[in-house]
Amino acid sequence: MARKRSVPITQRDTPTANSLAGRKKLGKSHKSTQSTISLFHTLLKRKAQAQKALSNACSSSQASALQAQLGAVETEIEEQGGLDTYQRASTLGQSSERGGDSSVVLIEWLKEMNEAMTREDGAGSRSIRMLEIGALSPNNLAAKQPYITNTPIDLNSQHPDILAQDFLQRPLPKDDSERFDIVSCSLVLNFVPEPRDRGQMLKLIHQQLHHSERSFLFLVLPTACTENSRYMTSEHLETILGVVGFAQVRRRARPGGKVIYTLWKWQKPNANPQAVQSSSRRAELRSGTKRNNFVVLLK
Numbered sequence: 001m002a003r004k005r006s007v008p009i010t011q012r013d014t015p016t017a018n019s020l021a022g023r024k025k026l027g028k029s030h031k032s033t034q035s036t037i038s039l040f041h042t043l044l045k046r047k048a049q050a051q052k053a054l055s056n057a058c059s060s061s062q063a064s065a066l067q068a069q070l071g072a073v074e075t076e077i078e079e080q081g082g083l084d085t086y087q088r089a090s091t092l093g094q095s096s097e098r099g100g101d102s103s104v105v106l107i108e109w110l111k112e113m114n115e116a117m118t119r120e121d122g123a124g125s126r127s128i129r130m131l132e133i134g135a136l137s138p139n140n141l142a143a144k145q146p147y148i149t150n151t152p153i154d155l156n157s158q159h160p161d162i163l164a165q166d167f168l169q170r171p172l173p174k175d176d177s178e179r180f181d182i183v184s185c186s187l188v189l190n191f192v193p194e195p196r197d198r199g200q201m202l203k204l205i206h207q208q209l210h211h212s213e214r215s216f217l218f219l220v221l222p223t224a225c226t227e228n229s230r231y232m233t234s235e236h237l238e239t240i241l242g243v244v245g246f247a248q249v250r251r252r253a254r255p256g257g258k259v260i261y262t263l264w265k266w267q268k269p270n271a272n273p274q275a276v277q278s279s280s281r282r283a284e285l286r287s288g289t290k291r292n293n294f295v296v297l298l299k
């Protein structure tokens with residue numbers, strides 16, 4: 001019997017797009033918030049797939065069919081309220097599921113590591129420079145700390161103090177004055193549809209940071225990304241991040257928790273050929289039919 005095609009992580013437990021078509025208002029219940037988030041993940045993934053197929057189209061008839069497909073997905077995203085609705089759902093999901101924003105964990109860890117303070121450099125004392133990718137609010141706990149200067153960015157900014165920017169297109173720092181001490185990437189990597197773009201996001205984060213072991217990546221991922229993926233385990237994520245140039249210093253995974261919090265310190269990239277090779281290939285690390293396909297690939 002043919003093996004049933006597994007459903008990508010971003011589409012799990014997802015009602016079909018049609019079953020939710022026409023619903024624009026956000027319900028307040030947890031279930032309704034989750035359905036909205038799942039639906040947008042499905043639609044954004046379909047949009048990325050259509051865009052990719054369109055860029056590889058080999059005939060004009062194929063291109064026009066794909067263009068129509070892409071247009072239909074874009075219309076559906078708009079009909080569902082666009083990215084604004086998705087982000088409002090994420091904000092509600094954030095408060096109901098995690099009892100607040102992720103940066104609460106980051107601040108706790110900075111305190112534990114005696115890093116919750118201003119830094120001294122040649123010019124004297126300066127605040128910690130943080131870049132927050134995928135910011136829903138400019139007022140999270142990290143942004144409120146007097147020793148942190150936060151730069152929040154988002155693809156679809158919901159607030160005048162959040163810079164509307166695709167991190168993948170953000171210019172690289174010209175010198176240390178433009179480099180950050182912390183990059184926060186909470187529930188964003190899993191939002192990026194293409195595995196190689198996820199790898200690129202991690203590499204660009206490395207390049208945005210000061211070249212110092214006191215520079216950190218705060219990475220939050222849905223538990224299923226590393227604990228139930230066919231192609232990704234926590235150990236494999238450590239290998240990939242080692243190749244990018246990070247070593248894990250903190251990890252919090254609560255039993256039954258929906259997300260895993262991790263903190264990584266900047267280091268020189270691991271050039272071990274075996275690690276480099278395994279980070280650029282998709283290999284089955286867990287068997288079973290009920291797995292998702294989440295993976296990060298380095299180029």
Ligand SMILES: C[S@@+](CC[C@H](N)C(=O)[O-])C[C@H]1O[C@@H](n2cnc3c(N)ncnc32)[C@H](O)[C@@H]1O
Nearest residue numbers: 090094134154155156166167168186187188191
């Ligand atoms: C699920 S929300 C997570 C928000 C918040 N950080 C949290 O932990 O709840 C993902 C956010 O990442 C943003 N995002 C996704 N890809 C991005 C990119 N390439 N550059 C900037 N923001 C991005 C989306 O617009 C969305 O607001």
